[in-house]
Amino acid sequence: MALYSLLRPAIFALDAEKAHRLTIAALKLKPAGRPVAVDPVLATRVAGLDFPSPVGLAAGFDKDAEVFAPLLGLGFGFVEVGTLTPRPQAGNPKPRLFRLAEDEAVINRMGFNNGGQDAAAARLARRQPGGIVGINIGANKDSADRIADYAQGVRAMAPLADYLTVNISSPNTPGLRALQDKGALTELLAAVVEARGAGGPPIFLKVAPDLEPMDVQDIADVVIAQRLDALIVSNTTISRPPLRSRYAKEMGGLSGAPLKPLALKRLRDFRRATEGQVPLIAAGGIASGADAWARIKAGASLVQLYSALVFHGPGLVRRIAEELRDLAQREGFANIAEAVGSEERNDRLV
Template sequence: MALYSLVRPLAFALDGEAAHRLTIRSLKLAPAGRPAKADPVLKVNVAGLDFPNPVGLAAGFDKDAEVWRQMLGFGFGFVEVGTLTPQPQAGNDRPRLFRLAEDRAVINRMGFNNGGQAAALARLARRHRNGGIVGVNIGANKDSPDRIADYAAGVRAMLGVADYLTVNISSPNTPGLRALQDKGALDALLAAVMEARGVGPPVFLKVAPDLERQDIDDLAAVAIARKIDALIVSNTTVSRPVLRSKHREETGGLSGAPLKALALARLRDFRRATGGALPLIAAGGIETAADAYARIRAGASLVQLYSALVYEGPGLARRIASGLRALMESDGFARLTDAIGTEKP
């Protein structure tokens, strides 16, 4: 943290997207660290995968699967790359990424900018499958005439290199994408995805926080019926709590600290709606061990973060993992799995 406190002012002097690209280029030049070793207290099995600790890097940081090795070396229990679409696409017009420093938040309207699945596949094909857990987040191209076909194609393309696949239908920055969360459309999508997956890796579904009660119940029912392996709750929000930054009126998805309460509420909703029938992965506003612990107590088996790295630096994963151990021990839990879902109503 001391080193990052010196570097951060230099990064913050740059446009948010320029700083991010500089970070990726710098990480590509750095040697890959060793993946986290399995912690006997924090390890957890989800969908048949043994996660060494529950702290993961959310999709969006390593969009093109360029630096997953380096990020695993910072102590993350798993890394999710993407979102990757079948064809390369430039995304939305710039500027499209805004730091809200006063609110410890980010607004983005990136629009699934990425170099396409073929380019990422070539990089991922070179990785050793025992070198840490790497998930691949897939999406549809903005101009696709058949978005369900795009997701099925993404599954087929990436199933040989992914430890798990995430179907991302929750980004607010591709027009019409969130309509795939509607019950009928979601059922058709997941049927196609699971058929394309066959006997391949687990499939996770990433959902938005901006859902009504009936939407949550319908989504949970379809996910269970189609035998999805886990739900990631949640993506960015289009809602706007009270914000202080001059960028507060920018359109796009809001992430970071202001999303914390909403994301926790949706996690509780999905825990109720699924009745524990599906593993839950919590994302949104997680920046401390206490945040991660609250999500685990509320029913999450794993947590993911991204925006907090902008403000806390790459050592955050290890600090959260260490803090989790202390919080669990103080409550008398011998293992992470003992703490999952123990929050009192």
Template structure:
């Protein structure tokens, strides 16, 4: 209720400035424990998640507030994307609210403070509870992007609950080419070699803008490579019908207009993998019903980010409370029983 009163004032601010103020507010907030486990608990890749709702990468790029995020009621937090060297990202303005569409367009370009600065923060919170994944990327001007991913894997693996390999951002030119079959095989070989035998599970984040042949190839590689999960999906470069005057901005579209495409891609990957690898559903999730649909379609976990812009900090607990109600209503003992039930 408080956020709904404050939102009009927040929306008068530039989107990126409002985001920085949000990070500052979370940094100053009192620490809270991660949510307890219960009927929403689910195990994926050897990790026990207290609930299936996570905050997607892009919000906490530099791992400044992962514990504050968990304190909002998320079952896990994913920080990053983090690159080996600091980079400023693309020119501003590069982040736009599409209020009429409950959407966001961004062309941030992996702006972050680099691995060294983030490593210090992650080491400082290493003894705390809670699942914190680390989303890794490559520098825009890297001569060898696969080498960047290998470097990030070696550096971040000791501090990550899981590693998320992000090759699906549309805002770094040429990055999505790493989703091609031969390039992806080489990339994952390098990542697993850098991680070693006893490192954290590795997830792969894919784009929604994939052809059926791409989906089949990625699914085959995922099953053969030892990937622990697929994150489906990143932002889209497609443009469904939008009402906002920002509709023509370049970049990745997220939020409500991505819902149907992201849900369909999740179903596509569920079919292509035969349910043999866990899927994490992302894109257009803004309510318990949205999350429930994605879980029934095959997602073991779900993530959101853009919905927080419109729903505020109370949204995670609204969604998890709603999921508890849906589990009970459908007669399940736990949410794990609902995965893929459609």
């Protein structure tokens, strides 16, 4: 953390996207290291997978599956690469990534920029055993049939993934969030499940925080009916809470600290709507062990970080894991799994 504090002014002097590419380049030079060791307090089982820690990396950082091995070596319990689309695409015009330093937030309108699934598959095929790597899939912006894109993505990436995430919640591909509509979502998830076939990896769905109560219940009903393995709550928001940065009015999805209250509320909404039948993974505004612990007690089995790393550096990963271990033991839980959803259990006792 101290080293990152020294480097941060130089990093922040660079354009945000250039700084990100520099970070990827630096990670490519880093030895892979060992995936995090199993800790009996932190280890948990979700969707048939054994996670050594509940602290994971959200999609969007390693878009092209270039550095998942060094990232696992930083202490993440799992890493999610992507979003990957069937065909390469350049994404939206630059600038499209903005640091809101005063708000500890990020606005992005990247637009699923990536080199395509074939190129990423070649890198993932060389993956060494150890560590959990999820693959986040999306549709090409100019696709005539987006559901077919997702089905193709499942067929292409399933053999290489520990789990697959269907991303229909990015605000930066026009019309994509319409797939969260109940009818469209039913059609999409049926196609995705069929494309996976028997014996394929678990399938997760990543949803937006900008949902009405009826949307939440509809999504929960479809996910349960289609027997999906988990929900990731949530992606970036198009809403704008009060912000201080000069970039506050930039278009795109907002992440980081200002997203925390909305993401936590939406997590609680999905916990109620699914009645605990579907594992939940929390993302959005998690920057400390206390933040992660609040999500776990609200119903999340796992948590994901991204924007907080921009402001706090890579040492944050292990710090959150250590804080989670201390919090679990302090509150009398033998492990993280015991604490999942304990907030609502306590509410019933009051």
